[in-house]
Every structure is written in C-alpha cells, then in structure tokens.
Amino acid sequence: MDDVLTRGARIPALGFGTFRMPGAEVLEILPQALKTGFRHVDTAQIYQNEAEVGEVLAASGLARGEIFLTTKVWIDNFPKGRFRLSVEESLKKLKTDHVDLLLLHWPRFSDVPLADQIGFLNEVRAAGLAKDVGVSNYSSELMRKADALSAAPLVTNQIEYHPYLSQKAVLDQARAGGGSITAYYVMADGAVPQDPELREIGAKYGKTAAQIALRWILQQPQAIALSKTAKAERLAENFALFDFALTKEEMDRIHALARPEGRIVSPPGLAPEWDAA
Numbered sequence: 001m002d003d004v005l006t007r008g009a010r011i012p013a014l015g016f017g018t019f020r021m022p023g024a025e026v027l028e029i030l031p032q033a034l035k036t037g038f039r040h041v042d043t044a045q046i047y048q049n050e051a052e053v054g055e056v057l058a059a060s061g062l063a064r065g066e067i068f069l070t071t072k073v074w075i076d077n078f079p080k081g082r083f084r085l086s087v088e089e090s091l092k093k094l095k096t097d098h099v100d101l102l103l104l105h106w107p108r109f110s111d112v113p114l115a116d117q118i119g120f121l122n123e124v125r126a127a128g129l130a131k132d133v134g135v136s137n138y139s140s141e142l143m144r145k146a147d148a149l150s151a152a153p154l155v156t157n158q159i160e161y162h163p164y165l166s167q168k169a170v171l172d173q174a175r176a177g178g179g180s181i182t183a184y185y186v187m188a189d190g191a192v193p194q195d196p197e198l199r200e201i202g203a204k205y206g207k208t209a210a211q212i213a214l215r216w217i218l219q220q221p222q223a224i225a226l227s228k229t230a231k232a233e234r235l236a237e238n239f240a241l242f243d244f245a246l247t248k249e250e251m252d253r254i255h256a257l258a259r260p261e262g263r264i265v266s267p268p269g270l271a272p273e274w275d276a277a
C-alpha cells in the first residue's frame with residue numbers, strides 16, 4: 001500500500017469508506033476489509049456507526065498504530081461547547097484516545113464563523129484528540145480562507161471526485177500548498193462500473209472499470225481514494241490496485257470524461273459555491 005505525504009501527515013493512499021453502512025454491516029464487512037489489507041478507515045459522526053467501527057478495530061488484533069482512522073465532526077456540533085464534547089464522544093465510541101485525522105464534514109456559516117470552526121479543530125488537535133486535521137467539501141476559495149486561519153496544517157480536503165467531475169481548481173490549490181485531496185464517490189453512484197471506456201481500458205490489464213477509476217485517482221499526485229463496499233466479493237477487487245499502472249495517455253483519456261454537470265453531491269444548505277467544473 002502506498003502512502004501520501006501531505007503537510008507532515010502520512011496517509012495510506014487507499015481507504016475503506018463506511019458511509020451508508022449501518023452498524024450491523026460494519027460488524028460484518030469491516031473485519032473482512034482489514035483481512036484484505038485495508039488499513040485506512042473513514043467514518044463520521046453522522047454515519048452513526050462509529051461504535052461498530054471501534055468495536056471491529058478493537059477486536060481486530062491490529063495495533064492502534066497500524067490503523068489510520070478518520071472521523072468527521074457534523075455541522076450541528078460546530079458550536080462552541082459542543083465541538084470538543086462531540087469529538088470526545090466519537091473517541092469513546094471508536095474506543096481510542098485519538099483519531100489520525102479529524103475533518104470538518106461540510107462548510108456551514110450561518111451561526112459559527114469559519115474562524116471558530118477552524119479554531120476548535122486546532123484546539124482538539126492541540127489536546128491530542130486528533131493527530132491531524134482537515135476539511136471536507138471545501139471549494140478552493142474556502143481552502144485558502146481556512147488555511148489562513150489555521151495554525152495547524154489542514155492535511156486534506158475530502159471531496160467528491162471521479163472521472164465525470166473535474167476538481168482541477170481544488171487539486172491545484174491543495175498541491176500548491178503541499179496538501180492533498182481525498183476522493184469520495186469514486187463509483188459516481190454506479191456509473192463508473194458500467195462505463196464502456198473505463199471497461200475498455202481495464203480489459204488491457206484484466207481489471208474492472210471500478211479498479212481503473214480507483215487507480216486513476218491513486219496515480220494523481222497528492223490524491224487519496226476512498227472505496228466503500230458492503231459486498232465481500234468486491235473487497236479484493238477494490239484493493240487490487242497496486243499491481244498495474246495506467247499510461248499517461250490512459251490517464252488523459254479518463255480526465256477527458258469530465259463534464260460540467262458531473263457533480264452528484266450538492267446538498268442544499270450544506271454545499272458551498274463550488275469551483276467551476
């Protein structure tokens with residue numbers, strides 16, 4: 001497994017995602033994901049499965065230092081008085097005294113100014129509750145603002161990223177500061193596994209379209225990919241990404257699949273003004 005070095009943090013390039021994975025499913029699939037070799041696990045307060053993630057990690061026999069664990073603070077917990085408490089609750093559920101990475105899940109500005117959100121993130125980091133901190137669903141402009149406000153380096157911006165959505169502005173901003181992006185929704189809601197062009201590229205390597213999209217992320221500088229599956233038979237598939245490499249021409253062909261209407265995740269009330277695609 002490759003690592004991405006980003007502003008002093010070392011993040012395993014491929015992570016296992018647990019969004020839309022109820023606790024019972026986590027108990028079933030996460031032990032198998034760890035057996036497959038996944039060592040980076042992504043959860044969030046809002047996923048309501050931190051307790052089960054913690055249970056599986058505790059029972060895994062793996063040392064805490066072998067796992068890279070991320071959780072995200074939900075927007076309701078941004079106010080002063082709730083932020084740190086919510087992280088302490090997360091840690092209790094996760095059965096650990098720290099996460100490797102703590103993210104602000106979505107931007108929200110109505111009641112808690114960005115400076116406060118970033119300040120609270122820095123406070124919990126300084127208290128040792130999180131080794132590193134970052135953001136999620138930030139535009140390049142928000143990244144710039146957040147960077148300017150943060151004492152600690154913001155090591156990643158977790159964003160929707162797949163072949164149909166150019167994230168050039170965000171990627172450029174992250175790379176310029178030595179940071180990274182972490183890609184979610186790489187399957188683009190089921191479109192990627194069906195894509196004829198990705199399938200055609202995959203045929204050359206004996207790989208599926210899903211593997212080609214994940215590999216395409218991993219081959220980009222300063223990019224980390226998350227992959228979620230509740231199906232045991234897909235775990236090995238989604239992990240088998242390190243025994244082949246796409247050519248520059250294939251990378252470019254996949255970049256060319258991006259389209260202006262490619263964004264899928266943009267919840268009203270949470271989404272910021274996105275960069276032009």
Ligand SMILES: NC(=O)c1ccc[n+]([C@@H]2O[C@H](COP(=O)([O-])OP(=O)(O)OC[C@H]3O[C@@H](n4cnc5c(N)ncnc54)[C@H](OP(=O)(O)O)[C@@H]3O)[C@@H](O)[C@H]2O)c1
Nearest residue numbers: 017018019042136184185186187193210226227228229230
């Ligand atoms: N920060 C944020 O706001 C945010 C938002 C969304 C997600 N995330 C994080 O990113 C992770 C990944 O995103 P995601 O959950 O949307 O997952 P994804 O990796 O894009 O997968 C989406 C769906 O594709 C299916 N799939 C997975 N591997 C496949 C394969 N090889 N062939 C065909 N289908 C496949 C899975 O269904 P099955 O389970 O049925 O296999 C899964 O439900 C999340 O779990 C979460 O940790 C973060």
